Every structure is written in C-alpha cells, then in structure tokens.
Amino acid sequence: MKIRVFESEHDAGLYAAALAERIVQDTEHPVLGLATGRTVLPFYEALVRLEHCGLDLSRCITINLDEYIGLEADHPQSYHRFMHEHLFHHVHIPESQIHIPNGTALNLDVECARYDEVLNRHPIDFQLLGIGVNGHVGFNEPNDLLQSKTHVVNLTPETITHNAKFFPDMDQVPKSAITMGVQAILQAKQIVLMAFGEEKADIVARAIHGEVRTDIPASILQLHRDVTIVLDEASARKLPGRKYL
Numbered sequence: 001m002k003i004r005v006f007e008s009e010h011d012a013g014l015y016a017a018a019l020a021e022r023i024v025q026d027t028e029h030p031v032l033g034l035a036t037g038r039t040v041l042p043f044y045e046a047l048v049r050l051e052h053c054g055l056d057l058s059r060c061i062t063i064n065l066d067e068y069i070g071l072e073a074d075h076p077q078s079y080h081r082f083m084h085e086h087l088f089h090h091v092h093i094p095e096s097q098i099h100i101p102n103g104t105a106l107n108l109d110v111e112c113a114r115y116d117e118v119l120n121r122h123p124i125d126f127q128l129l130g131i132g133v134n135g136h137v138g139f140n141e142p143n144d145l146l147q148s149k150t151h152v153v154n155l156t157p158e159t160i161t162h163n164a165k166f167f168p169d170m171d172q173v174p175k176s177a178i179t180m181g182v183q184a185i186l187q188a189k190q191i192v193l194m195a196f197g198e199e200k201a202d203i204v205a206r207a208i209h210g211e212v213r214t215d216i217p218a219s220i221l222q223l224h225r226d227v228t229i230v231l232d233e234a235s236a237r238k239l240p241g242r243k244y245l
C-alpha cells in the first residue's frame with residue numbers, strides 16, 4: 001500500500017486525479033470505478049479541470065459503486081444527482097457509457113444481476129473509494145461476512161444517523177442501498193482510497209494497519225497489490241510514526 005499525505009484536500013484531489021489521468025491516457029477504453037461523498041469532490045474538481053486542459057474522457061466507461069434504494073435519480077441526495085452535478089455535467093462522457101445502480105428498479109435482484117453483467121463486461125481499471133467512519137467502502141457495511149457480488153444492503157444505524165444531516169427528517173433517510181460487492185472492487189487494477197478529517201483518523205489507521213476483518217470492510221484493501229491511500233494530515237494522524245497534531 002502506498003500512503004500519501006497532503007497539506008490540503010485540494011492537493012490530494014490533484015494527486016488522485018493525476019493517477020486517473022495516467023490510466024485514461026494509457027488505456028483504450030478506460031473503466032473508472034467512481035465513488036460519491038464529500039471526500040471525493042476535490043478529485044472530481046481536478047478531473048474536470050484536466051478535461052478542460054485537454055484530457056480526453058470521452059472514451060471512459062464509468063461504473064459507480066452504489067445508490068440509495070427508493071430515491072429517484074433527480075432526488076437532491078441521490079448518487080445519480082451527485083455524479084451529474086459534480087462530474088458528468090462538466091465533462092464529455094457519453095451517457096451510454098455511464099453506469100450507476102438504479103435504486104428505484106422494480107426488481108432489485110434483477111438490477112443487481114444487471115449491474116454484475118456491466119461489471120463483467122467492463123473490468124475496472126481505476127477504482128476511486130471513500131471510506132465511511134465505520135470502515136465501509138461503497139455500502140459494504142461492517143458485518144460477519146462481506147458479499148462479493150452487487151447486492152442490496154440494509155444500512156447500519158450508524159450510517160443512517162450519519163446521513164440524517166442531509167435529509168429534512170429521519171423518515172426520509174434511506175435505510176437501504178444497492179452496492180457493488182468487494183469482488184469487483186478487489187479486481188480493479190488500481191485502487192485509490194481518499195479520506196480527510198479528524199473523524200476518519202481512527203478508521204483509516206485500523207483499515208490500513210489493523211487486521212483484515214469483515215467488520216472493517218476497508219481493511220480488505222490490504223489484500224490488493226496496487227492501492228494508494230490519499231490523506232490529509234488530520235486523517236493520517238493516527239498512523240504509526242506520525243505525530244499527533
């Protein structure tokens with residue numbers, strides 16, 4: 001695992017986007033596995049700037065990690081909306097090359113199988129990840145086991161509470177989601193996990209340096225041969241050898 005610590009989220013985003021840029025330039029039909037969340041915003045800002053400076057993203061196929069169940073695509077908190085607002089509206093990736101799970105599919109089992117087909121056709125070259133404060137990646141929540149395939153997941157009370165601040169009241173906070181499983185994540189050629197802020201310091205240290213455990217899903221990344229962890233000082237402060245700020 002490579003660990004890179006930056007002074008600002010902006011610089012971290014530039015670095016992570018430069019890693020994606022290299023893959024995009026070197027691959028005929030690059031497949032980008034994409035994530036949502038506040039943490040990855042500097043990555044998308046940097047990627048949009050790179051495109052404006054000439055990087056050709058039109059050959060990219062994008063596959064998002066997850067989506068809430070029950071939110072329409074245009075709901076302000078849907079991951080569809082997030083991705084269009086922060087990336088797809090600003091770059092030239094054809095809509096037909098964009099893949100996000102459909103959280104309003106009538107048959108969610110069929111939707112999960114459809115998504116796995118997409119993943120089989122397009123193995124991921126570059127997988128961007130954030131990390132939940134409980135160690136989840138995508139919405140692979142802490143559990144006794146980790147599911148390999150795309151699946152429906154009941155969000156943990158911790159995740160629901162964490163998300164509540166984005167919704168007007170508790171009733172509207174999604175309680176379940178569709179998420180890619182750990183197989184497609186681990187099969188990505190290269191993985192970049194970003195984390196910022198004091199609240200992630202503990203889980204980052206446990207995921208990177210602790211045991212590989214299903215109750216810390218991100219720890220499974222220790223098994224992958226090409227993972228870069230992109231941090232700021234605050235999220236890195238509990239890593240061995242770093243001074244407390």
Ligand SMILES: N[C@@H]1[C@@H](O)[C@H](O)[C@@H](COP(=O)(O)O)O[C@@H]1O
Nearest residue numbers: 036037038039130131132138139
């Ligand atoms: N499903 C997403 C994850 O993919 C993301 O990593 C996490 C962290 O979000 P943030 O970056 O806002 O802390 O949020 C959600 O739970």
